[in-house]
Ligand code: SF4
């Protein structure tokens with residue numbers, strides 16, 4: 038599969054990547070051997086780019102997928118913590134958990150607003166130090182926020198940007214409110230022009246846009262500045278079809294089989310605002326004592342009404 042330069046990092050990546058969140062316990066919860074098989078299949082089909090995170094708890098899947106294969110994919114991970122020590126521990130956990138001397142890309146996970154830059158300065162300082170020591174090769178941020186993506190372009194140490202974008206603008210934020218698709222596209226273009234390597238997330242809107250699979254991926258891949266698009270993979274078939282898509286050979290009628298999957302709340306993204314609770318006609322959602330929304334599968338009709346009102350795109354269909 039063709040590879041392209043990820044900004045000025047010296048890293049070459051394929052136009053699509055394998056999101057490893059899907060197989061882990063936050064979503065499908067596949068046994069390690071089975072989930073590793075999905076990741077390995079993506080690699081066998083030529084995809085060379087993997088996305089994970091400390092909170093996904095999917096390092097064992099990647100380690101198992103790589104064991105004895107000789108594959109050397111580009112691995113991106115990230116940490117929600119803000120302190121120097123939290124990031125140091127996260128980088129060490131990733132190196133040990135995936136048995137790698139260095140992690141290719143490490144990010145501040147889900148930067149949400151201007152104050153986040155300052156409150157997570159310690160974590161960023163550690164990332165710069167880790168890069169200087171060769172423990173990571175490139176550093177950056179992931180975000181759903183337009184204002185954060187705009188600022189990334191002017192951050193001198195920023196190597197890569199991992200923003201949320203999709204053709205319906207689902208889940209894009211600006212400050213405390215909603216952000217627009219086109220303004221996020223403009224921020225991505227600006228970052229690309231600044232030499233930052235951009236790879237995008239949630240092109241399929243957390244599963245809500247799978248009915249137009251090719252169009253949804255084409256939209257994001259066609260944006261100026263986007264080098265690669267991460268797609269969460271939950272099965273061997275999905276890995277095969279994604280590779281076919283990247284090679285321009287996918288049947289236009291393809292629609293991922295999402296039968297047997299259900300609406301879930303990604304606790305890493307949920308801000309506990311309660312909007313989904315009021316929107317659900319089935320009274321299937323409640324706020325837990327921990328401040329997260331929770332969907333009762335016995336009451337949920339998979340109607341999808343709740344997903345569009347979630348400001349952080351925390352409600353996903355898997
Ligand atoms: S998919 Fe429909 S029924 Fe299920 S939690 Fe969301 S709004 Fe409620």
Ligand code: SF4
Nearest residue numbers: 307308310311313347
């Ligand atoms: S709407 Fe989204 S952020 Fe708000 S409580 Fe529901 S899942 Fe959480």
